[in-house]
Amino acid sequence: MSRYPPIPPSQLNPEQHAAYDDASQTAQNIFGDKFIYKNNDDAFIGPFGPLLYTPNMVDPFFKMVVEVGKCPGLPAAAKETAILATGSTFQAGYELYAHGKVAASTSLTEEQIASIKDGKKPDGLDKACQVAFDVAIELSRKQGPLSDETFARAEKTLGKEGTAALFHYVTSSPQRLLSSTFMSQE
Known part of the structure; x- marks a missing residue:
């Protein structure tokens, strides 16, 4: 159970919605359909949901995920x-x-x-x-x-x-x- 419940897109404020749109595209590019990261309401789940409570952190979070993923040398x-x-x-x-x-x-x-x-x-x-x-x-x-x-x-x-x-x-x-x-x- 999350202490920060997933926020459906219909309940996001404009700043959250912009972050949600960017995160949705990035998540699709990175994860595709490897695992579920949105619920039936299209709200982010897992560690991604709490990010929308601080929308300014969404971009740095995904940038870090992308950059760490580019590190060479580890199978x-x-x-x-x-x-x-x-x-x-x-x-x-x-x-x-x-x-x-x-x-x-x-x-x-x-x-x-x-x-x-x-x-x-x-x-x-x-x-x-x-x-x-x-x-x-x-x-x-x-x-x-x-x-x-x-x-x-x-x-x-x-x-x-x-x-x-x-x-x-x-x-x-x-x-x-x-x-x-x-x-x-x-």
């Missing part, structure tokens, strides 16, 4: 592994739902996806996904910097660019932040 399955592992720590339900759908289009199996969503490292992950899982879990569950050992494994496996991209996905997930902040525990 799609490793990216989704990192997002799901981090989401599992924060119990970010919508993030786990949406990225579970996206992860299904990668080399990850349904069993691996379910395990990662439960915060457990599954068998059979390739090296990039193993590192992505380990980095995500370590960074999201402890205070302080990533251990030297885990950092060295990440750089050896993913290179500097891939490791930097991985850090972006783990530490700056706007969907996770919004989802875990605005959704109630009920």
Whole structure:
């Protein structure tokens, strides 16, 4: 249940409506039909709905999503592994739902996806996904910097660019932040 209920387009003020129109186009371009991000009233759901309460944040939010998505060096399955592992720590339900759908289009199996969503490292992950899982879990569950050992494994496996991209996905997930902040525990 959202603490900030979805706002149907018919109830948006002009500033919200302009942000809604821009966000609708951007969301379609980025996500297509990979997962549901609007309800039957065409109101944004998940982490996207609360954005319309602060329409000035819609554009920066989607710009960040787009720019992080352009980071090179991180294979799609490793990216989704990192997002799901981090989401599992924060119990970010919508993030786990949406990225579970996206992860299904990668080399990850349904069993691996379910395990990662439960915060457990599954068998059979390739090296990039193993590192992505380990980095995500370590960074999201402890205070302080990533251990030297885990950092060295990440750089050896993913290179500097891939490791930097991985850090972006783990530490700056706007969907996770919004989802875990605005959704109630009920």
